[in-house]
Amino acid sequence: xxxxxxxxxxxxxxxxxxxxxxxxxxxxxxxxxxxxxxxxxxxxxxxxxxxxxxxxxxxxxxxxxxxxxxxxxxxxxxxxxxxxxxxxxxxxxxxxxxxxxxxxxxxxxxxxxxxxxxxxxxxxxxxxxxxxxxxxxxxxxxxxx
Amino acid sequence: xxxxxxxxxxxxxxxxxxxxxxxxxxxxxxxxxxxxxxxxxxxxxxxxxxxxxxxxxxxxxxxxxxxxxxxxxxxxxxxxxxxxxxxxxxxxxxxxxxxxxxxxxxxxxxxxxxxxxxxxxxxxxxxxxxxxxxxxxxxxxxxxxxxxxxxxxxxxxxxxxxxxxxxxxxxxxxxxxxxxxxxxxxxxxxxxxxxxxxxxxxxxxxxxxx
Numbered sequence: 185x186x187x188x189x190x191x192x193x194x195x196x197x198x199x200x201x202x203x204x205x206x207x208x209x210x211x212x213x214x215x216x217x218x219x220x221x222x223x224x225x226x227x228x229x230x231x232x233x234x235x236x237x238x239x240x241x242x243x244x245x246x247x248x249x250x251x252x253x254x255x256x257x258x259x260x261x262x263x264x265x266x267x268x269x270x271x272x273x274x275x276x277x278x279x280x281x282x283x284x285x286x287x288x289x290x291x292x293x294x295x296x297x298x299x300x301x302x303x304x305x306x307x308x309x310x311x312x313x314x315x316x317x318x319x320x321x322x323x324x325x326x327x328x329x
Numbered sequence: 330x331x332x333x334x335x336x337x338x339x340x341x342x343x344x345x346x347x348x349x350x351x352x353x354x355x356x357x358x359x360x361x362x363x364x365x366x367x368x369x370x371x372x373x374x375x376x377x378x379x380x381x382x383x384x385x386x387x388x389x390x391x392x393x394x395x396x397x398x399x400x401x402x403x404x405x406x407x408x409x410x411x412x413x414x415x416x417x418x419x420x421x422x423x424x425x426x427x428x429x430x431x432x433x434x435x436x437x438x439x440x441x442x443x444x445x446x447x448x449x450x451x452x453x454x455x456x457x458x459x460x461x462x463x464x465x466x467x468x469x470x471x472x473x474x475x476x477x478x479x480x481x482x483x484x485x486x487x488x489x490x491x492x493x494x495x496x497x498x499x500x501x502x503x504x505x506x507x508x509x510x511x512x513x514x515x516x517x518x519x520x521x522x523x524x525x526x527x528x529x530x531x532x533x534x535x536x537x538x539x
Contacts, residue, residue, distance in 0.1 A: 256412060263409040267402040271377070274397060274536045281392040 209233045213309040220303060236317040247325040255326055262319040269312050377401060378511040379536055385527045397536055400511040407504050418504030419496050436494050440487060466490060479523030486513050
């Protein structure tokens with residue numbers, strides 16, 4: 185009985201520790217709802233720390249392919265994110281008309297993009313450090329690397 | 330006795346891991362609760378210079394656009410853009426002669442000239458005024474056509490114009506212009522008012538629009 189309790193404690197502790205490690209950088213939250221026939225409905229919560237880790241397991245040729253496609257955008261994105269981390273929570277872009285709203289803001293070192301339109305809703309929340317990690321990894325696998 | 334210590338140690342380990350797990354979860358809870366509750370951004374008044382653009386449309390859709398950009402961010406990001414005519418924070422213009430006007434010569438002439446009015450046009454259709462005043466180039470246009478008037482006022486510090494034309498021939502140095510702009514005090518750069526839209530571009534040290 186004691187042995188079983190110890191084993192359960194070890195497994196439980198490992199799961200809790202792994203969970204705590206995975207959640208240490210917060211989560212990436214993606215919600216997409218398209219209000220049309222056959223429209224997508226995507227709701228995703230992913231531990232932010234897991235994404236750069238998962239990228240290590242993506243085959244190099246696939247990463248190189250993505251890096252090639254995004255080679256012009258990556259340095260810009262990297263520069264933006266690196267700079268954004270220096271500023272306090274700010275609303276960078278805000279567009280409102282009577283039925284459409286777009287917001288791009290930073291909040292608590294996370295980039296938040298909200299689009300509310302009659303035909304679709306998109307909400308993205310991603311830690312800036314995760315975007316930076318991803319851009320660094322993709323740049324490392326770029327054509328010049 | 331030894332077993333009691335083992336149980337105590339296991340208990341302490343469980344508590345520690347629970348605390349470790351709960352700390353990011355509580356941060357997560359705050360993160361998800363915050364957007365609904367906080368409609369205003371944190372106001373920052375610091376040495377950072379912010380460029381603000383605000384467009385308010387008074388048509389049926391009532392569109393409003395607000396953009397707040399830290400000048401330093403723009404300075405750092407622009408050199409990373411390499412597309413079409415923009416490279417290393419500089420934008421290529423076909424040649425410095427736009428519509429047969431030598432822009433560089435014109436800027437040199439304005440720089441060396443004392444304050445004064447360069448162009449004044451007053452007609453039934455519109456009034457135009459181009460002047461240099463307190464080291465600022467001012468362009469003011471009042472369109473009187475139709476019953477609905479529209480007014481445009483552009484006020485650019487001369488140092489910014491100098492910096493803009495400080496690159497090589499046929500190039501405008503955007504980064505140098507932004508750098509020069511960041512050294513300026515709070516100022517309104519562009520103001521456009523017509524019967525449908527109000528546009529304002531200004532510079533200050535706050536990260537929110539008024």
